[in-house]
Amino acid sequence: MQGVPPRGRPQRVDRLRPQATGSGDSGGPGSEAGAGGGSGSDVDAEPLTLGAGVLSRMRQLRALDEYRQLMEEVAELELRQQQQPGSSGGRGGGGSSADSSSSGGSGGTSTASCSELLLRGALLIARHRHPELDEAEVRGVLDDMARKASALLPAEAERRYPLRVVAAINRVMYVDYGFRGNQEDYYSADNSCINKVVERRVGIPITLSLVYMEVGRRLGLTLRGVNLPGHFMMQPVRMDAAGAAGAAGAAGPESGPATGPAAPADAVAADGDGGGDAEGPLEVLIDAFKGGEVCYPAEAEERLSELLGAPVRIDPQLLKESRPLPPRTFLLRMLSNLRSVYLSTQQVDSLLTVVKFMRATLTGGGEATAPPPPAAAAAAAAASAAAAAAPRDAASLAALARDEGLCYFALKRYPEAVEALREYLVADPSLVSPEEAQTVAAVLEEARRRMRINRPDRD
Numbered sequence: 328m329q330g331v332p333p334r335g336r337p338q339r340v341d342r343l344r345p346q347a348t349g350s351g352d353s354g355g356p357g358s359e360a361g362a363g364g365g366s367g368s369d370v371d372a373e374p375l376t377l378g379a380g381v382l383s384r385m386r387q388l389r390a391l392d393e394y395r396q397l398m399e400e401v402a403e404l405e406l407r408q409q410q411q412p413g414s415s416g417g418r419g420g421g422g423s424s425a426d427s428s429s430s431g432g433s434g435g436t437s438t439a440s441c442s443e444l445l446l447r448g449a450l451l452i453a454r455h456r457h458p459e460l461d462e463a464e465v466r467g468v469l470d471d472m473a474r475k476a477s478a479l480l481p482a483e484a485e486r487r488y489p490l491r492v493v494a495a496i497n498r499v500m501y502v503d504y505g506f507r508g509n510q511e512d513y514y515s516a517d518n519s520c521i522n523k524v525v526e527r528r529v530g531i532p533i534t535l536s537l538v539y540m541e542v543g544r545r546l547g548l549t550l551r552g553v554n555l556p557g558h559f560m561m562q563p564v565r566m567d568a569a570g571a572a573g574a575a576g577a578a579g580p581e582s583g584p585a586t587g588p589a590a591p592a593d594a595v596a597a598d599g600d601g602g603g604d605a606e607g608p609l610e611v612l613i614d615a616f617k618g619g620e621v622c623y624p625a626e627a628e629e630r631l632s633e634l635l636g637a638p639v640r641i642d643p644q645l646l647k648e649s650r651p652l653p654p655r656t657f658l659l660r661m662l663s664n665l666r667s668v669y670l671s672t673q674q675v676d677s678l679l680t681v682v683k684f685m686r687a688t689l690t691g692g693g694e695a696t697a698p699p700p701p702a703a704a705a706a707a708a709a710a711s712a713a714a715a716a717a718p719r720d721a722a723s724l725a726a727l728a729r730d731e732g733l734c735y736f737a738l739k740r741y742p743e744a745v746e747a748l749r750e751y752l753v754a755d756p757s758l759v760s761p762e763e764a765q766t767v768a769a770v771l772e773e774a775r776r777r778m779r780i781n782r783p784d785r786d
Contacts, residue, residue, distance in 0.1 A: 383458045390454035395687045397448055401654050402691035441651040442544045448658045449537055453520035455680045460522040468525050473545035475499045489563040489609060492548045497619035504528060508616035516668045519661055532559040533661055535615035552652035557635050561613040564649060565606050610646050655688050679734035686727045689720050725754040729767055741774045
């Protein structure tokens with residue numbers, strides 16, 4: 328069931344024509360306008376409406392506006408996390424680079440807030456391609472999966488160890504529902520659209536991880552995203568008693584063995600015997616793309632080294648971190664995947680939309696990249712984090728302004744191309760190469776020339 332709306336250049340306003348609702352051509356046999364029996368007044372005429380393509384485009388634009396509002400919420404959440412005692416500030420702006428580490432506040436409220444923001448963000452991103460998607464349907468499938476997994480678990484909260492919950496999720500997600508990694512069409516844009524992933528049961532590591540994390544959240548299990556080079560994985564975090572008890576209450580009357588990819592035996596022992604920290608991450612990783620396989624960091628390093636053709640080492644400190652991956656880091660990685668797909672397939676209109684989503688992600692929904700000043704207690708940590716993130720974010724924003732301008736140029740939207748390309752050229756010279764700036768300046772001049780040529784004749 329595809330339902331992918333037609334994509335192409337946005338229709339010009341002067342070409343939009345209202346069309347009558349109902350079947351058949353207006354004015355044809357049997358219509359009020361052509362039957363001759365009507366009064367001919369405007370009141371009796373068929374109501375006029377914009378075409379379906381225009382309405383679809385309006386929904387896409389509305390999704391981008393809502394996404395900008397969501398990024399404002401993300402910025403507020405990051406600010407609260409920076410103000411928490413003991414917070415290291417983190418990378419508030421996030422980034423899609425492979426070496427991004429997790430950050431944000433600790434605690435159940437912060438983790439739950441981040442997880443929900445991720446799902447909302449992913450649904451809004453998917454609307455750029457599927458503006459008619461049914462959000463309630465996506466959430467309903469996730470709810471059903473969680474209920475089925477809960478029925479496989481003990482009713483007692485204290486017996487719901489993280490890896491036992493992982494086994495239940497694996498059984499439901501990969502056996503009962505048939506989710507799998509899309510090896511056959513890995514670079515399809517629909518692999519990055521959460522509604523199509525849930526509908527078709529196939530996806531790429533980051534979107535399958537989001538499904539997995541959302542089911543885990545409904546069961547009281549926190550799963551941290553781990554932003555590794557070339558691959559996205561998850562790390563389970565030990566549940567607190569309140570979270571596990573709340574999840575246990577959702578269990579249905581059915582019960583049965585929870586089977587799935589086996590975890591390392593000593594990891595299971597450490598998980599289930601109460602040893603180690605009462606709370607905190609387990610030093611194992613989960614690969615949602617490979618059926619929820621649980622592995623040690625050394626195994627993940629071998630897998631990534633083979634995938635990338637170069638040695639990969641995972642920082643041990645990364646796996647001791649209990650704070651969630653920043654929402655902006657997660658969403659930027661999703662958007663970067665879409666950007667690569669549209670760039671390689673030359674889908675310029677879709678590429679332009681994704682670039683706008685990326686700019687909104689980096690700027691926190693507004694024009695400024697810096698959040699409001701935090702409380703004095705967290706000022707030093709926040710300032711340090713902002714200083715570390717600012718150069719990267721400024722460079723990324725400059726590159727996105729360039730990409731946006733080039734997309735506008737390709738779409739022959741020259742005034743907008745001029746504005747975006749000028750923004751790139753006035754950026755800090757240290758952020759752009761001289762050769763690239765020269766090329767962009769040439770495109771800018773060509774856009775201005777075409778504007779003069781295309782200027783409508785005056786009477």
